[in-house]
Amino acid sequence: MQQRILGRTGRPVSIIGLGTWQLGADWGDVDESAALDVLAASVDAGVTFFDTADVYGDGRSETLIGTFRREHPDAEVFVATKMGRRGPQDPGEFTLANFRQWTDRSRKNLGVDSLDLVQLHCPPTPVFSNDAVYDALDTLVEEGAIANYGVSVETVDEALAAIARPGTASVQIIFNAFRLKPLDAVLPAAREAGVGIIARVPLASGLLSGKYTRDTTFAANDHRTYNRDGSAFDVGETFSGVDFGTGVEAAQAFAAALPEGVAPSAAALAWVAAQDGVSSVIPGARNRAQAESNAAAGLLDLPEGLDETVHEIYDRSFRAAVHDRW
Numbered sequence: 346m347q348q349r350i351l352g353r354t355g356r357p358v359s360i361i362g363l364g365t366w367q368l369g370a371d372w373g374d375v376d377e378s379a380a381l382d383v384l385a386a387s388v389d390a391g392v393t394f395f396d397t398a399d400v401y402g403d404g405r406s407e408t409l410i411g412t413f414r415r416e417h418p419d420a421e422v423f424v425a426t427k428m429g430r431r432g433p434q435d436p437g438e439f440t441l442a443n444f445r446q447w448t449d450r451s452r453k454n455l456g457v458d459s460l461d462l463v464q465l466h467c468p469p470t471p472v473f474s475n476d477a478v479y480d481a482l483d484t485l486v487e488e489g490a491i492a493n494y495g496v497s498v499e500t501v502d503e504a505l506a507a508i509a510r511p512g513t514a515s516v517q518i519i520f521n522a523f524r525l526k527p528l529d530a531v532l533p534a535a536r537e538a539g540v541g542i543i544a545r546v547p548l549a550s551g552l553l554s555g556k557y558t559r560d561t562t563f564a565a566n567d568h569r570t571y572n573r574d575g576s577a578f579d580v581g582e583t584f585s586g587v588d589f590g591t592g593v594e595a596a597q598a599f600a601a602a603l604p605e606g607v608a609p610s611a612a613a614l615a616w617v618a619a620q621d622g623v624s625s626v627i628p629g630a631r632n633r634a635q636a637e638s639n640a641a642a643g644l645l646d647l648p649e650g651l652d653e654t655v656h657e658i659y660d661r662s663f664r665a666a667v668h669d670r671w
């Protein structure tokens with residue numbers, strides 16, 4: 346598995362990482378043994394980067410990673426977590442005192458003295474332009490509670506605001522074949538500044554696997570059921586904010602353009618990983634088979650013509666609805 350330096354952390358991470366929201370909650374049930382198996386399968390396949398958050402299952406995802414680390418002390422994994430969504434989404438909450446409290450909990454859950462990377466978890470927009478927030482994050486680095494900080498963002502403008510700050514190590518953003526906006530300004534700015542880019546929701550919440558039909562339904566405790574309309578959190582996090590039926594049809598067109606034997610999910614991940622400026626792509630997986638197949642995408646040669654296909658499908662099906670939204 347190819348490794349890339351994750352921006353200003355200076356640390357290498359695998360180009361295909363693992364998103365572990367699924368191991369917390371919000372994706373139907375994933376039991377503890379399946380969750381630990383996803384982590385083990387990923388590491389066995391060369392993944393060295395996990396993305397988690399304190400809010401995923403209110404600490405369950407972090408705690409499972411802590412358990413995995415204890416059981417596999419030789420596994421060298423860089424773990425990025427996030428903070429800031431367990432309480433009210435009020436800019437006044439983003440203080441040094443709260444940061445200390447939140448990172449202490451994550452350190453305990455993950456079983457480490459110092460967090461490799463903590464990301465502000467899609468905070469209210471004013472947080473990204475508040476000097477005191479960055480000063481507080483710098484203080485956490487000085488104190489040793491965290492080695493690096495970054496941000497997870499909803500919009501391109503938030504990404505650009507964070508990239509302009511000298512202490513920002515990485516930006517996590519939705520980037521996939523159905524969400525091309527980061528290509529315009531975010532990737533060039535990140536490359537220029539030496540900030541890492543973590544590409545999340547790379548399969549558009551599973552749509553790009555090509556396995557859903559218009560009739561597919563999801564469990565009641567899966568955000569693909571209860572956040573279709575954005576009533577629980579930003580609708581962009583569910584199917585990348587695209588209409589489900591349109592997404593199913595576009596995924597079929599994407600799959601049809603691939604050479605025989607190439608899995609759409611693997612092609613979708615390889616395409617994101619191939620974009621200049623991307624440090625790591627973090628698909629979520631609910632079982633060992635998904636984790637293995639996603640890691641293998643790190644070895645896939647990009648099918649000829651795929652880039653043109655991605656742009657054609659985006660321009661035809663999504664640009665008008667999503668390009669100016671995030």
Ligand SMILES: NC(=O)c1ccc[n+]([C@@H]2O[C@H](COP(=O)([O-])OP(=O)(O)OC[C@H]3O[C@@H](n4cnc5c(N)ncnc54)[C@H](OP(=O)(O)O)[C@@H]3O)[C@@H](O)[C@H]2O)c1
Pocket residue numbers: 363364365366367372396397427466467497498517545546547548549550551552554556582610627628629630631634635636638639
């Ligand atoms: N605000 C934030 O910072 C934020 C928001 C969202 C996500 N994230 C991070 O980004 C990670 C990835 O995003 P995501 O999980 O939302 O979306 P995603 O990676 O685009 O989609 C994950 C879903 O795709 C399906 N899938 C995965 N691998 C597959 C394979 N090989 N073959 C077929 N289907 C496959 C599974 O769906 P089924 O469940 O239907 O099998 C899985 O639950 C998360 O785990 C989390 O770490 C962060």
